[in-house]
Amino acid sequence: MDIKLKIGARIKELRTELGLSQEAFAYKAGIDRTYVSDVENGRRNISAELLEKIIIASEITFADFFNTKEFKK
Amino acid sequence: MDIKLKIGARIKELRTELGLSQEAFAYKAGIDRTYVSDVENGRRNISAELLEKIIIASEITFADFFNTKEFKK
Protein backbone atom coordinates (compact mmCIF):
# COMPACT_ATOMS: atom_id res chain seq x y z
CA MET A 1 0.00 0.00 0.00
CA ASP A 2 1.14 3.47 -0.83
CA ILE A 3 2.95 5.26 1.97
CA LYS A 4 0.96 8.44 1.30
CA LEU A 5 -2.28 6.57 1.90
CA LYS A 6 -0.98 4.98 5.10
CA ILE A 7 0.11 8.33 6.50
CA GLY A 8 -3.13 10.00 5.46
CA ALA A 9 -5.22 7.33 7.14
CA ARG A 10 -3.16 7.60 10.32
CA ILE A 11 -3.56 11.37 10.43
CA LYS A 12 -7.30 11.14 9.95
CA GLU A 13 -7.47 8.53 12.70
CA LEU A 14 -5.62 10.75 15.17
CA ARG A 15 -7.53 13.89 14.21
CA THR A 16 -10.92 12.28 14.70
CA GLU A 17 -9.78 10.85 18.03
CA LEU A 18 -9.20 14.43 19.11
CA GLY A 19 -12.65 15.38 17.87
CA LEU A 20 -11.32 18.11 15.61
CA SER A 21 -12.51 19.22 12.19
CA GLN A 22 -9.93 19.44 9.40
CA GLU A 23 -10.16 23.20 9.75
CA ALA A 24 -9.60 23.27 13.50
CA PHE A 25 -6.81 20.71 13.18
CA ALA A 26 -5.09 22.65 10.40
CA TYR A 27 -5.26 25.80 12.49
CA LYS A 28 -3.80 24.00 15.50
CA ALA A 29 -0.94 22.64 13.38
CA GLY A 30 -0.43 25.98 11.68
CA ILE A 31 -0.91 24.66 8.14
CA ASP A 32 -3.38 25.03 5.28
CA ARG A 33 -6.81 23.39 5.57
CA THR A 34 -6.99 22.21 1.96
CA TYR A 35 -3.62 20.58 2.35
CA VAL A 36 -4.87 18.55 5.31
CA SER A 37 -7.67 17.31 3.07
CA ASP A 38 -5.21 16.32 0.33
CA VAL A 39 -2.83 14.58 2.73
CA GLU A 40 -5.57 12.64 4.49
CA ASN A 41 -6.69 11.32 1.13
CA GLY A 42 -3.16 10.25 0.20
CA ARG A 43 -2.93 12.76 -2.61
CA ARG A 44 0.23 14.57 -1.42
CA ASN A 45 3.80 13.53 -0.67
CA ILE A 46 4.28 15.25 2.69
CA SER A 47 7.63 16.53 3.97
CA ALA A 48 9.30 15.77 7.29
CA GLU A 49 8.80 19.26 8.70
CA LEU A 50 5.12 19.41 7.87
CA LEU A 51 4.56 15.92 9.22
CA GLU A 52 6.22 17.05 12.45
CA LYS A 53 3.72 19.90 12.77
CA ILE A 54 0.88 17.45 12.27
CA ILE A 55 2.32 14.99 14.77
CA ILE A 56 2.69 17.71 17.38
CA ALA A 57 -0.88 18.86 16.75
CA SER A 58 -1.91 15.22 17.20
CA GLU A 59 -0.38 15.31 20.68
CA ILE A 60 1.79 12.29 19.97
CA THR A 61 5.44 11.43 19.22
CA PHE A 62 7.03 10.33 15.93
CA ALA A 63 7.65 6.93 17.49
CA ASP A 64 4.00 6.51 18.42
CA PHE A 65 2.72 7.88 15.14
CA PHE A 66 4.46 5.02 13.35
CA ASN A 67 3.93 2.48 16.10
CA THR A 68 0.99 0.83 14.40
CA LYS A 69 0.48 -2.39 12.47
CA GLU A 70 0.52 -0.73 9.06
CA PHE A 71 4.01 0.67 9.58
CA LYS A 72 5.58 -2.57 10.71
CA LYS A 73 5.93 -4.18 7.29
CA MET B 1 16.46 19.62 17.96
CA ASP B 2 15.58 19.98 14.32
CA ILE B 3 13.68 17.06 12.84
CA LYS B 4 15.88 17.14 9.74
CA LEU B 5 18.97 16.61 11.90
CA LYS B 6 17.36 13.77 13.82
CA ILE B 7 16.37 11.96 10.63
CA GLY B 8 19.77 12.56 9.06
CA ALA B 9 21.57 11.15 12.07
CA ARG B 10 19.33 8.09 12.11
CA ILE B 11 19.94 7.41 8.42
CA LYS B 12 23.68 7.70 8.85
CA GLU B 13 23.50 5.35 11.82
CA LEU B 14 21.63 2.70 9.85
CA ARG B 15 23.77 3.09 6.75
CA THR B 16 27.03 2.64 8.64
CA GLU B 17 25.57 -0.38 10.43
CA LEU B 18 25.14 -1.93 7.01
CA GLY B 19 28.71 -1.05 6.14
CA LEU B 20 27.70 0.86 3.02
CA SER B 21 29.19 4.02 1.51
CA GLN B 22 26.82 6.88 0.72
CA GLU B 23 27.22 5.98 -2.91
CA ALA B 24 26.40 2.30 -2.48
CA PHE B 25 23.52 3.17 -0.20
CA ALA B 26 22.10 5.72 -2.62
CA TYR B 27 22.31 3.20 -5.42
CA LYS B 28 20.55 0.58 -3.32
CA ALA B 29 17.78 3.03 -2.47
CA GLY B 30 17.57 4.28 -6.04
CA ILE B 31 18.20 7.93 -5.20
CA ASP B 32 20.89 10.54 -5.80
CA ARG B 33 24.19 10.28 -3.92
CA THR B 34 24.54 14.01 -3.24
CA TYR B 35 21.08 14.06 -1.78
CA VAL B 36 22.02 11.35 0.72
CA SER B 37 24.88 13.58 1.81
CA ASP B 38 22.57 16.57 2.24
CA VAL B 39 19.94 14.60 4.13
CA GLU B 40 22.43 12.97 6.48
CA ASN B 41 23.68 16.40 7.40
CA GLY B 42 20.18 17.72 8.08
CA ARG B 43 20.29 20.13 5.17
CA ARG B 44 17.17 18.90 3.36
CA ASN B 45 13.50 18.51 4.25
CA ILE B 46 12.90 15.00 2.97
CA SER B 47 9.54 13.77 1.66
CA ALA B 48 7.61 10.67 2.75
CA GLU B 49 8.20 8.74 -0.47
CA LEU B 50 11.93 9.32 -0.50
CA LEU B 51 12.20 8.47 3.18
CA GLU B 52 10.39 5.22 2.41
CA LYS B 53 13.02 4.33 -0.19
CA ILE B 54 15.75 5.01 2.36
CA ILE B 55 14.00 2.99 5.05
CA ILE B 56 13.60 0.03 2.69
CA ALA B 57 17.27 0.27 1.72
CA SER B 58 18.07 0.28 5.45
CA GLU B 59 16.30 -3.06 5.74
CA ILE B 60 14.02 -1.81 8.49
CA THR B 61 10.37 -0.72 8.98
CA PHE B 62 8.96 2.78 9.49
CA ALA B 63 8.03 1.76 13.02
CA ASP B 64 11.57 0.68 13.83
CA PHE B 65 13.16 3.65 12.10
CA PHE B 66 11.39 5.94 14.56
CA ASN B 67 11.57 3.56 17.49
CA THR B 68 14.53 5.29 19.09
CA LYS B 69 14.97 7.64 22.04
CA GLU B 70 15.25 10.76 19.91
CA PHE B 71 11.82 10.27 18.35
CA LYS B 72 10.00 9.71 21.62
CA LYS B 73 9.78 13.34 22.69
Place this chain on the structure above:
DNA sequence: CTGTAGACTGGCGTCGACG
Protein backbone atom coordinates in the same frame (compact mmCIF):
# COMPACT_ATOMS: atom_id res chain seq x y z
C1' DC C 1 -17.40 20.60 7.25
C1' DT C 2 -15.09 18.65 3.39
C1' DG C 3 -13.35 18.07 -1.53
C1' DT C 4 -11.52 19.92 -5.40
C1' DA C 5 -9.67 23.18 -8.76
C1' DG C 6 -6.54 26.85 -10.42
C1' DA C 7 -2.65 29.80 -9.77
C1' DC C 8 1.45 30.83 -7.61
C1' DT C 9 6.30 30.72 -5.05
C1' DG C 10 9.82 28.23 -2.94
C1' DG C 11 12.27 24.25 -2.34
C1' DC C 12 12.74 19.05 -3.26
C1' DG C 13 15.47 15.92 -5.83
C1' DT C 14 18.60 15.09 -9.83
C1' DC C 15 22.83 15.61 -12.33
C1' DG C 16 27.75 16.79 -13.53
C1' DA C 17 31.85 18.44 -11.72
C1' DC C 18 35.53 19.48 -8.48
C1' DG C 19 38.41 19.40 -4.17
Place this chain on the structure above:
DNA sequence: CCGTCGACGCCAGTCTACA
Protein backbone atom coordinates in the same frame (compact mmCIF):
# COMPACT_ATOMS: atom_id res chain seq x y z
C1' DC D 1 34.53 8.29 -0.11
C1' DC D 2 32.43 12.48 1.08
C1' DG D 3 30.93 17.56 0.85
C1' DT D 4 29.55 21.17 -1.88
C1' DC D 5 28.41 23.90 -5.89
C1' DG D 6 25.30 25.55 -9.82
C1' DA D 7 21.65 24.60 -12.80
C1' DC D 8 17.14 22.96 -13.52
C1' DG D 9 12.36 20.62 -13.72
C1' DC D 10 8.73 19.54 -11.01
C1' DC D 11 5.98 19.40 -7.09
C1' DA D 12 5.13 20.76 -2.01
C1' DG D 13 2.43 23.93 0.36
C1' DT D 14 -0.51 28.22 0.31
C1' DC D 15 -4.56 30.81 -0.91
C1' DT D 16 -9.10 31.92 -2.98
C1' DA D 17 -13.29 30.21 -4.44
C1' DC D 18 -17.19 27.14 -5.24
C1' DA D 19 -20.11 23.07 -4.65
